[in-house]
Amino acid sequence: MKKCELVIFDWAGTTVDYGCFAPVQAFVEVFKHFGIAPTMDEVRKPMGMLKRDHIKTMLAMPRIQALWLEKYGKASGESDIDEMYRLFEEKLMSILTDFSSPKPYVLETAAKLREKGISIGSTTGYTDEMMAIVTKKAEELGYAPDAWFSPNSVNNMGRPYPYMIYRNMEQFRVHAADHVVKVGDTVSDIREGRNAGVYTIGIIEGSSEIGLTQEEYHSLPLSHRASLIQKVKTRYLEAGADAVIMNMSGLIPLLEAVSE
Incomplete structure (x- = not known):
């Protein structure tokens, strides 16, 4: 160069x-709140993306989407992503100062x-x-x-x-x-x-x-x-x-x- x-x-x-660890902790807590326990590989694979896109990408993963269908009887949609992202922001903002x-x-x-x-x-x-x-x-x-x-x-x-x-x-x-x-x-x-x-x-x-x-x-x-x-x-x-x-x-x- x-x-x-x-x-x-x-x-x-x-x-x-x-x-x-700050975003990882927040993502895990959000998905658990919605009744789904993601693996660390699932949480970290989209890391670095815009956080709403990160949630959308995780929801599109076959195992996670199958669990969502089982729990809610329908595929996840944009409104679900919005609600999860709102909760993610709330959780992340509360812990960020400890991870800086x-x-x-x-x-x-x-x-x-x-x-x-x-x-x-x-x-x-x-x-x-x-x-x-x-x-x-x-x-x-x-x-x-x-x-x-x-x-x-x-x-x-x-x-x-x-x-x-x-x-x-x-x-x-x-x-x-x-x-x-x-x-x-x-x-x-x-x-x-x-x-x-x-x-x-x-x-x-x-x-x-x-x-x-x-x-x-x-x-x-x-x-x-x-x-x-x-x-x-x-x-x-x-x-x-x-x-x-x-x-x-x-x-x-x-x-x-x-x-x-």
């Missing part, structure tokens, strides 16, 4: 909220990017209202990108659409996609980056794809951890990632290696 001018980070699971701590190496990496004159943008699957909580708490703890854009800023056309990335590029007046890097922790992040034509990086540790707390991850037997890491790396690469890093400490060395 060309000389990097702008790095665009995701939020939960990438720069804050190790393991991406920066992940390891994020503060140090942000400082180094600024030393190099590289702007820091961000995109998210959260709404503006959710981000008002997350950004305030993250800033109190030392992390504040130069800009952020939610699906609200692009007519709710969030990931995998590329428009939030384009808004970041417009904000920083970056004239070409090959001067931009996107870093995220979900397949939706990778697709967003690829659709925008920017250099796209998947992050492994603390990601939604791993789906473990820091303590759970580091307590894994090394063989199990290595297998999980390889599985997530393969998933990113199959989705179109240009590169994969273990954690944020690997970003600067990677940028130095691939920038012309």
Whole structure:
């Protein structure tokens, strides 16, 4: 890629909220409220999407839709999605402040990017209202990108659409996609980056794809951890990632290696 001018980070699971647990907890509680217990794989598979779309995607999963039909006698509809999303917002907003701590190496990496004159943008699957909580708490703890854009800023056309990335590029007046890097922790992040034509990086540790707390991850037997890491790396690469890093400490060395 060309000389990097702008790095665009995701939020939960990438720069804050190790393991991406805030939305997971809220999704699980919502579906249980409606009498359906989703698996962790079902909850995490659409992670990174606009949250209403996430609920819609989960409801379309064969096992979940079969359970819905069994319980309610008819297929789920748009009004059901609206009601579930309303409850999701309520639950998520009540816990977000507890899931906004920066992940390891994020503060140090942000400082180094600024030393190099590289702007820091961000995109998210959260709404503006959710981000008002997350950004305030993250800033109190030392992390504040130069800009952020939610699906609200692009007519709710969030990931995998590329428009939030384009808004970041417009904000920083970056004239070409090959001067931009996107870093995220979900397949939706990778697709967003690829659709925008920017250099796209998947992050492994603390990601939604791993789906473990820091303590759970580091307590894994090394063989199990290595297998999980390889599985997530393969998933990113199959989705179109240009590169994969273990954690944020690997970003600067990677940028130095691939920038012309």
